[in-house]
């Protein structure tokens with residue numbers, strides 16, 4: 001008899017609790033990528049996650065590391081304090097688009113611009129999943145939702161927010177990448193991005209965010225397969241994948257170094273405190 | 275205890291908080307609590323602590339929530355309009371049984387109101403700090419010394435009962451200078467085995483959370499917390515009595531207005547009116563036992579407040595309808611004079627005295 005070999009197992013950073021996600025929802029895939037990355041970095045015992053209000057509200061039951069459930073949109077503020085109290089810990093928030101880019105936009109922008117050494121895992125499904133499919137800040141023009149029944153009318157509802165592009169302008173951001181999960185190659189790429197963000201955090205480089213363009217088959221009213229198709233056809237051209245900020249690629253050790261270089265002609269910035 | 279130093283109430287409070295082991299302060303600028311944040315921004319870097327000016331009071335209170343979950347002694351401070359924004363986070367703290375200290379240096383309201391001292395947030399602090407069935411312990415200092423002492427106690431009680439604790443001060447106490455003896459630096463802080471510090475591979479994961487999707491679980495949690503509230507109601511009532519032994523008219527006043535009420539009591543006694551003062555030090559739990567003890571001699575009660583009449587409700591709840599319970603107050607940021615209060619005592623005395 002051949003010797004048994006484990007080729008695939010549940011990441012240690014996931015609990016054994018079955019998730020409540022709808023069939024075909026990609027939240028579960030992203031949880032797995034987060035957990036695998038933490039395992040590979042050997043950081044399960046040092047990790048503290050902050051769950052949002054949204055479909056992933058119960059993430060505190062699914063990750064086996066210490067977890068905190070935050071108020072809607074406030075995860076970046078909670079994570080900020082958790083990291084300040086225990087800077088040696090790996091601190092991440094896990095947030096949806098309504099949580100991150102609508103009610104929590106102020107917290108998002110300010111945690112980023114402060115250069116908090118935290119990692120934000122951002123699941124963008126262009127809809128409010130948990131509350132039954134209302135228009136989100138990331139809902140595409142003409143996309144039909146419960147509260148944009150005739151399609152998002154940009155004359156009235158304005159335009160979606162491109163989060164990575166917006167945050168990339170801020171000096172505190174060390175790393176911002178947009179990825180997706182539409183096929184195995186994309187999933188592998190998403191995992192790499194998440195792991196890199198965690199590594200950057202532990203190396204003290206600054207704020208890191210990975211945006212995952214995902215689906216919500218239930219509230220998009222599609223089969224999981226059709227949802228992936230719609231994502232590829234509409235979401236990806238609107239939310240182009242790629243690295244929006246990587247201070248190391250830009251030749252700097254940290255976001256702080258990059259910020260200093262950018263302001264090299266400003267005496268107050270380069271001269272230090274009198 | 276060390277020597278006495280002259281300090282503003284806001285600064286004494288900040289200095290004592292640091293001695294109570296507070297190393298994390300989160301706030302957003304607002305008058306009249308400015309000196310508190312300014313003091314924290316100076317001292318925290320020197321004691322290895324964190325001062326963080328948040329982008330809003332909402333963010334600041336959620337930072338407090340995070341720091342508390344992570345096991346730190348932490349606080350935030352603001353004034354009335356900013357405290358309203360903190361309501362969300364305080365409710366979440368109560369729901370997740372997280373300890374933390376919130377300071378409200380009250381100003382006039384509603385809305386933007388005024389920047390002058392007021393006591394208009396009594397109801398908010400004691401009844402409706404946020405949504406859901408919960409209470410917070412509320413302390414009402416009336417001297418700079420008490421500002422220092424009570425912040426110390428506030429941190430201890432927050433950790434003991436796993437609850438948010440509020441110091442309800444006002445612009446008068448915050449800005450006033452008085453000699454103060456700061457408490458000694460605390461030694462050991464309590465263990466917090468429930469904190470989200472990272473499992474370090476040594477225990478099951480800790481979760482800070484206020485969500486209970488099963489109604490029976492939420493009800494059980496609320497009932498468990500209510501038992502803690504019972505203990506607080508029984509053990510933590512604090513008040514100070516002044517000339518109450520034979521008092522036929524009992525004034526009830528807290529914070530800045532208790533100082534004015536006390537002067538009025540002294541003047542009224544000179545006129546032969548049998549009047550005394552009960553000063554609630556804890557607003558929740560309201561000192562019902564001490565107030566009940568005055569009912570033997572009291573013919574009438576006068577609640578003196580810098581508002582339109584809020585604490586007077588609690589006085590009525592305790593003493594009932596058999597004797598008159600009246601309110602005297604100035605509001606909108608106006609501080610009553612002792613003579614105004616004296617006049618109110620005389621009027622009430624004429625009504626109920628023989």
Ligand SMILES: Cc1ncc(C[n+]2csc(CCOP(=O)(O)OP(=O)(O)O)c2C)c(N)n1
Nearest residue numbers: 053054055072096097098099127128129130
């Ligand atoms: C203060 C507050 N407002 C509104 C809600 C209701 N609510 C719950 S989840 C949610 C939207 C979540 O959408 P998103 O962040 O995109 O997450 P998803 O469910 O799509 O993953 C809203 C509005 C709430 N819980 N708290």
Ligand code: SF4
Nearest residue numbers: 021022025055129216
């Ligand atoms: S509602 Fe949408 S986002 Fe939420 S679990 Fe279902 S498919 Fe996923």
Ligand SMILES: [Mg+2]
Nearest residue numbers: 096097127129
């Ligand atoms: Mg969403």
